Amino acid sequence: MLQSMLRGKGLIWGYAGLIILFLLPLILPRFYIYIVSIILLTGLLATSLNLVLGYGGIFQFHHAVFYGVGAYATALMLTRTGLSPWISFIVGPIVSAALGLIMGMICIRLSKLYFAMLQISLGSLVWIIVYRWYSFTGGDDGIHGIPLPEILSSPNGAYYFTLIITLICFLIMYKIVKSPFGSALQGIRDNPVRSEMIGINVKRHQLLALIIAGFFAGVAGFLFVVVDTTVFPDMLFWTLSLEICIMCLLGGWFSFFGPMLGAAIIIVLRTFVSTFTSYWTLVLGILMMFVIFFLPNGVLGYVEEKLHKGLIEPVIKE
Amino acid sequence: MLEVKSISKSFDGFKAVNNANLEVEKGEIVAVIGPNGAGKTTLFNLITGILKPDNGKVFFKGEDITGLHPYQVCRKRISRSFQIVNVFQRLTVFENVQVSVLSRQKKTWNLFTPSTKLVIKETNEILESVGLIKKKNRTTALLSHGDRKVLEIAMALGGNPEFLILDEPTAGMAPEETARCIELIKHLSEKLGLTILFCEHDMEIVFGIANRIMVMVRGATIVQGGCDEVRCNQAVQDAYLGRSDVCLM
Numbered sequence: 050m051l052q053s054m055l056r057g058k059g060l061i062w063g064y065a066g067l068i069i070l071f072l073l074p075l076i077l078p079r080f081y082i083y084i085v086s087i088i089l090l091t092g093l094l095a096t097s098l099n100l101v102l103g104y105g106g107i108f109q110f111h112h113a114v115f116y117g118v119g120a121y122a123t124a125l126m127l128t129r130t131g132l133s134p135w136i137s138f139i140v141g142p143i144v145s146a147a148l149g150l151i152m153g154m155i156c157i158r159l160s161k162l163y164f165a166m167l168q169i170s171l172g173s174l175v176w177i178i179v180y181r182w183y184s185f186t187g188g189d190d191g192i193h194g195i196p197l198p199e200i201l202s203s204p205n206g207a208y209y210f211t212l213i214i215t216l217i218c219f220l221i222m223y224k225i226v227k228s229p230f231g232s233a234l235q236g237i238r239d240n241p242v243r244s245e246m247i248g249i250n251v252k253r254h255q256l257l258a259l260i261i262a263g264f265f266a267g268v269a270g271f272l273f274v275v276v277d278t279t280v281f282p283d284m285l286f287w288t289l290s291l292e293i294c295i296m297c298l299l300g301g302w303f304s305f306f307g308p309m310l311g312a313a314i315i316i317v318l319r320t321f322v323s324t325f326t327s328y329w330t331l332v333l334g335i336l337m338m339f340v341i342f343f344l345p346n347g348v349l350g351y352v353e354e355k356l357h358k359g360l361i362e363p364v365i366k367e
Numbered sequence: 368m369l370e371v372k373s374i375s376k377s378f379d380g381f382k383a384v385n386n387a388n389l390e391v392e393k394g395e396i397v398a399v400i401g402p403n404g405a406g407k408t409t410l411f412n413l414i415t416g417i418l419k420p421d422n423g424k425v426f427f428k429g430e431d432i433t434g435l436h437p438y439q440v441c442r443k444r445i446s447r448s449f450q451i452v453n454v455f456q457r458l459t460v461f462e463n464v465q466v467s468v469l470s471r472q473k474k475t476w477n478l479f480t481p482s483t484k485l486v487i488k489e490t491n492e493i494l495e496s497v498g499l500i501k502k503k504n505r506t507t508a509l510l511s512h513g514d515r516k517v518l519e520i521a522m523a524l525g526g527n528p529e530f531l532i533l534d535e536p537t538a539g540m541a542p543e544e545t546a547r548c549i550e551l552i553k554h555l556s557e558k559l560g561l562t563i564l565f566c567e568h569d570m571e572i573v574f575g576i577a578n579r580i581m582v583m584v585r586g587a588t589i590v591q592g593g594c595d596e597v598r599c600n601q602a603v604q605d606a607y608l609g610r611s612d613v614c615l616m
Contacts, residue, residue, distance in 0.1 A: 224479050229466075232458075232482045233475035236466045239455035246415060246449075247467040247526055248441035249475055257476075303457070 070212055074205045083276065084320055086208050088313045089215045090272040095296040095308035096222060097265035102294070103302030104226055105258045106238030108165035111172030112266060112293055114152075117285030119145040119267025121179060124192045124280040134198045141274075142267030148175070149263020153256045160241070169287060176285040191281030201275050211272050218268055223305060225261065234258055295333075299340055301347025310349050368393045368562055369445075369530060374413055374423030375586075376406075383409040385586035386423075391530075391564055396556050398573045399566040401583035402606065407566040408450055410583065411534050415447050416440040427530070441470075446528035448519035450535040454507045460518055461503040465490045467525025490525070497521045497551060513544035520551065531555065533565035537572060545572070552576060574598070582606070 074082055098112040122144035126137035156168045179186045186192070200206050225231055237244045237251050245251050274280060283289065292315065293308075300311025315333065322329040344351040371389040375382065384406040391397045399407050412418040414425055416437040425433045427443055435443075455463050468486045469475050477485075494500040497517050507515060516536060523531055536552065537545045549572060555561045556576075567573050573580060574594050581591040584606040590597060597603055 224481070227481050227483070228479055229469045229474045229477045229482050229485060232462060232466050232469060235458060236455045236463075239457055240453055242417065242437075243449070243453045243455070243522070244466075244470075245437040246417070246441060246447060247522060248438045248470040249466075250436075250438050254475065 067216075071209075074208055079204050082204055082208050084316065086211045086272075086276045088316045089211050090269045090276065091293075091296070091316060092309035092312040093215045093218055093272070094266055094269035095293050095300070095312045096219065096305070097262045097269065098293050099297045099302055099305075099308045100222060100226070100234075100265070101255075101258050101262045102297055103307070104231065104238060105234045105255060106241075107255055107258065108161060109168055109259065109262065110165040110294060111169045111287055111290045112262070113287070113289040114172040114175050114285050115145040115149055115263040115266035116270045116273070116289075117179065117280070117282070118148050118175065119270025120273050120280045120284055121186060121192075121270075122267070123271040123274045124195050125186070127195050127197070127274070128192060134196075138271050138275075141271035142264045145267025145270065146260050146264035149260045149266075150256070153259035153263075157252050157256055157259070169290075172285070172290070173287060176282060176287070179285055180282040186282075189282055191279055193279050195274055195278045195280070197275060197278060207276050211276055214268065214272060218265055219309075222261075222265060226305060230254070230257070295337065297347075299337065299347060301344075301350030301353070303346055304349040304353055307347050307349040311347065314348070368428055369414070369564070370426040371410070371414060372424045372426070374410070374420045374425065376409055376413055376418055376420050382586050384413060384420075386588070387583060387586065388588045389564075389581050389591065391562060393562055394556075394560060395578045396552070396563045396565070396576055398577035398580045399564065399583060400568075400570075400573055400580060401566075405583040406586040407583055408534055409586075411447060411532055411564075411566070414440075415445065415532065441526050444527065444529045445532065446523035446526040446530070447532035448516070448523045448534060448536060450538060452512070452515045452519060454515055454518055454522065456508055457506065459504050459506050460499055460510065461490060461494065463507060463518060464493050464521050464525050467522045468493070471526045493521050493524050496554075497524070498547070511544075513540045513548075516540060516544075517548065517551070520548075520555075524555075528561065530562045530564070533563065535567055536565055537567065537569060545569070549576060 073085060077085070094116050098109060101107040101109045119141040123137045123141035126132060126140050127134055152168065152171050155171065156164050159167055180189055182188065201210055233244065233249050233254055237249065237254060241251050270284070273284070296311030296315055297308045298311070299314055300309065301307030318329055318333055322332050340347065346354065369389070369391040371387060373386045373388055374384060375386055376384045387406065387410055389399070389410070399410065401407055409418065413420045416435045416439065419434050424431060427445060430443070432440055432443060455466065458466070465482065465486060468489050469482070472486065474485060491500065494503050497520060499514065499517060499521060502510065502514065507518060510518065520533065520536065533552070537548050540548060552563060552565070553576060556563055577594065579591065579593055580597040582589045582597060582603050589602045589606065590600050
């Protein structure tokens with residue numbers, strides 16, 4: 050599976066990374082395992098956004114809604130119904146995908162920033178419903194102590210579950226990006242008018258992309274429930290959406306693994322810098338400025354550029 | 368094959384296309400000429416569905432295609448290239464054409480087969496025929512302007528068209544590129560039997576390859592006819608040269 054994604058040295062690094070990820074619980078204390086789990090699922094969330102943002106060129110600025118809705122759907126199923134928890138895990142992403150369909154159908158009539166504005170408004174509407182509907186969602190208290198199947202209630206169980214689901218989702222998303230649908234989507238990003246003129250139904254392709262992105266954001270949402278056993282309205286707040294966008298930009302929104310790297314950078318900063326100063330976002334802001342000025346393709350975009358230089362240059366000289 | 372009947376389009380009261388008429392028979396090469404701002408590109412946008420006409424009709428093979436979406440027009444096997452280069456900047460030359468072929472074969476809903484395994488042969492054939500095969504792995508940002516214009520045509524060919532619309536195919540090209548492009552257009556017409564509608568400012572090219580010419584001035588069709596007929600038409604001469612009694616060129 051890795052072979053299709055990486056080549057040469059990259060493949061070795063990929064395998065090494067995987068082995069390390071699987072061995073981590075043996076080495077690291079519980080707190081760090083929790084952080085790594087959060088990085089994994091946030092990376093999944095950022096990558097799902099990047100499907101539409103980096104590959105689709107759709108300005109989905111309020112992506113956290115799908116994450117939060119997926120998490121809430123799972124949490125509500127777990128706390129309020131007697132159904133098997135495994136069903137709740139599937140329901141979360143499906144509800145998110147359905148919301149992606151509904152919001153997509155409304156927003157897709159507009160493009161670029163107009164899309165973004167409408168999407169942020171609709172997303173905020175969902176947030177306020179979750180925030181105010183005390184009797185159903187618990188309002189700003191959220192839902193705590195969500196019961197989980199025994200196998201997942203240990204930190205290591207939750208970690209391995211998150212790791213495996215994230216890996217599977219990454220594989221599927223990678224396949225989608227490299228499929229004809231992914232090619233068409235990238236064409237639409239670069240030039241919607243031209244795409245339409247070569248026979249692509251632009252709006253429908255974008256809508257499907259939004260549904261897929263919603264689905265994977267929902268997966269990240271239920272993973273959060275598994276790791277943290279809580280949900281709260283901040284998961285749908287637009288500041289989180291902004292943070293996910295920053296992850297994509299920081300890591301590199303034209304590279305597949307860029308958002309994952311961005312997620313890791315931001316969460317590490319938030320966790321460790323915030324122990325020194327509560328102004329950790331200042332560090333993030335300065336970092337962001339450097340990235341925009343010096344690495345416009347993001348951190349991973351820059352690394353890839355350096356690695357591929359040897360490959361591209363002879364072609365130019367030809 | 369294509370028939371445009373008294374089509375009009377105005378933008379905020381400005382009549383960009385005003386009662387234009389056009390007829391193209393199968394296998395012909397028809398040129399649309401006219402001074403800058405005559406409405407040539409707008410006419411093409413109206414035919415291909417990028418703009419909706421205020422009134423008038425477009426028929427293709429007897430079928431009314433007025434007001435269809437561009438992707439639906441494309442599926443009727445009408446393809447076009449653009450005057451201002453309009454390619455997928457971040458994709459390679461190969462991928463640009465490949466997307467077009469995939470779209471024609473309705474494979475863009477396929478989520479799980481890697482693109483690298485699909486329509487390789489067809490894409491290579493198209494690149495071969497337009498002479499871009501050696502540059503297929505470059506990203507389009509690294510192509511010369513002339514090559515990008517040719518890529519435009521290659522992408523249009525990806526839709527396996529019967530009817531090809533070229534909007535100023537040689538604009539901005541160096542002389543040798545222009546010559547190559549003309550050869551290509553002739554080749555498409557003769558070998559593949561495509562019907563071609565194009566607009567162009569270079570009269571040498573127009574009179575060199577067009578079977579018939581349609582002249583537009585201020586959005587209206589002045590005349591449509593054979594080269595000689597157009598060359599000696601008084602209204603055309605007035606439009607291009609002001610009042611005079613010498614033949615155009």
